[in-house]
């Protein structure tokens with residue numbers, strides 16, 4: 001399913017030390033290729049969000065080099081619309097309808113009303129919300145709000161979609177439904193996805209690759225190629241191969257707390 005070998009994100013010896021002295025990332029090395037679905041998996045506080053946020057230009061490495069499409073993340077963000085971010089909280093504007101929330105980023109970019117409506121309708125149909133265009137966020141369930149948030153991120157046709165624990169606050173059924181939809185979107189839109197999670201099952205089910213991180217300070221501990229075929233269905237969850245991959249990933253996660261570093 002990985003579509004090309006182009007390196008689109010490269011961390012080289014990245015250190016991130018916050019002003020209060022917290023070392024969030026230490027000697028972090030990772031390359032992400034176009035078309036991958038990569039999860040950052042690791043215990044709370046290991047620097048997953050820090051790494052993701054830096055790719056979006058929110059904070060810079062204290063030391064080392066981070067390139068996104070061969071540019072600095074800040075350049076990428078200011079010059080292109082190629083990166084979109086989805087947070088755990090759907091972050092919708094309560095006074096705007098579903099359609100208006102999704103059209104907002106396009107509006108801010110000065111895209112014509114006709115075009116932005118066309119694009120918003122396309123992505124809302126993709127996430128199964130075309131019958132809720134006029135609804136307001138307060139009228140939607142948590143899963144529906146997250147769908148709107150994903151649609152809003154997709155509306156700008158990003159090449160790289162950054163997702164920070166987007167399904168963490170949802171119940172298991174809703175989470176499973178959205179995981180399947182996300183895989184479908186990944187296939188259709190050919191977007192590279194970076195997904196933060198601390199859920200081993202979720203990481204294995206979704207990803208083509210998993211970057212296992214260790215805590216204090218955050219380092220890359222191992223990179224796992226998830227050699228399970230796509231499309232992945234709910235029935236895949238009960239296969240022997242899936243079980244073995246979950247077991248292997250859990251062991252890697254456990255080892256990561258002992259391992260010092262992977263260069």
Ligand SMILES: Nc1ncnc2c1ncn2[C@@H]1O[C@H](COP(=O)(O)OP(=O)(O)OP(=O)(O)O)[C@@H](O)[C@H]1O
Pocket residue numbers: 018019020022023024042043044045046047048049050051198
């Ligand atoms: N703005 C900040 N200022 C100071 N310290 C910070 C800041 N943001 C994060 N940290 C610290 O950096 C470390 C890494 O945080 P980060 O949020 O990246 O971890 P995480 O792996 O995403 O955690 P979680 O899974 O709990 O969301 C933590 O110790 C955190 O307290």
